[in-house]
Amino acid sequence: MKILIADDDHDLLALIGFTLSQSGFVVIKASDGISALRLFSVEAPDLVLLDINMPGANGFEVCARIRERSSVPVMMLTARGEEDALVKALELGADDYLNKPFSPRTLIARVKALLRRAGFEANATPIRAGRLQLDVDEHTVRVGLGEPLRLTKLETRLLQTLLVNAGHAISSDRLLMQVWGHKGAGDRQLLKQLVHRVRQKIEVDPSVPQLLQTAQSAGYKLVVE
Amino acid sequence: MKILIADDDHDLLALIGFTLSQSGFVVIKASDGISALRLFSVEAPDLVLLDINMPGANGFEVCARIRERSSVPVMMLTARGEEDALVKALELGADDYLNKPFSPRTLIARVKALLRRAGFEANATPIRAGRLQLDVDEHTVRVGLGEPLRLTKLETRLLQTLLVNAGHAISSDRLLMQVWGHKGAGDRQLLKQLVHRVRQKIEVDPSVPQLLQTAQSAGYKLVVE
DNA sequence: CAGACTGGTTATAAACTGGTTACAAATGGC
DNA sequence: GCCATTTGTAACCAGTTTATAACCAGTCTG
Structure with missing residues (x-):
């Protein structure tokens, strides 16, 4: 399930992104209205979180533009004392709103409630890229036309x-952030291990990775032809 | 279509009542929790709108009492800054919520959406999938062409x-959320038990489940051929 | 070149998961 | 109240998953 977040407050953006990805959502971030609209077209998210106050194009404009061509659920983020703005946003077609500050738990509950309301229950479509097809719910991958392989929780999050x-x-x-939810010096080993185990599962020859390749001192990447 | 509204704010009660009756709904009003419960029994409404803050018995209590004996859709009305309360209400079995202030248009849309959603579920027709046929009202399942098996409340919800x-x-x-309405560390055992008991009932050989299978570290799933 | 750093590998320990048995508490009809 | 059923708790085991450590080969840097 893919969620687009647009907010000019980078700290908040990071926090929301982290919270949602912890709950298994794929998160796309935008820090202004223009990129939000661009990313909306490119990524086709299942839900949009919009801050009302943003540079580029404010929450209203973005919401209105999205509504012109999609009925995707939109949740507005508002600061206290923006009641008028809020009513306007709801009139414009926003589906829900959340007052800052909010707790991660609240955010998750509301996002899930909104998705449920929108009829998205849990039929997540598998993520495809190159020769890989990942089913996040089932914790399985298919390589090419092969049999689905079982993955562990962490392996699934990494992929x-x-x-x-x-x-x-x-x-x-x-990656450490996305998979484990924290980062520390000692966790270098965890990622090495996890990558190793995933390669054992998905690579034809794990010693010569074709899919999950190392990008020297830049991390890892998934190769698509 | 009959709707019960419970709110201690008489103005708001009148406004909501008017809005809904304009849309063709039959409206029953209650201004406190106790009368809400009494009217619920007497009138058997098709949907309930509950304010969280009420004298007599608050929204939670009313919601919980209603849930004890009915799966009628319940929508909570919340004020700003009641996020925690809201999350609790959703966990208690409320189906949707509406933040004050809301526009009449929003109210109508949400009520209709909820009724539509509930209409599908309460369709009284047994749910079929693969070799299983579940009658939620009767609390029974049939496996293939066999005799209907009696299920308990929790077993029914799980299936x-x-x-x-x-x-x-x-x-x-x-699953914990759906069946018990909460989740916690210690509740792991509950699900294990329930799955075990259901398997004893529906599987030919409970030690080699064909229907209710484990998806390692991803939960459980029902197999359909 | 030495030392720090990165990434791959192997091995082992610790934590967690799911199945099972047994039993206690709660619930509901009579 | 009593009884049967249902639900919750605890403990144990086997298997899996995750964390930690150690060693090695490259690579980068001063």
């Missing part, structure tokens, strides 16, 4: 992050 | 969730 960003190298720090 | 998502693995967390 999920790499598949969503297929073709681009992802830094070790970011 | 209902799995059947609706037949073929897809459902996480333990989500």
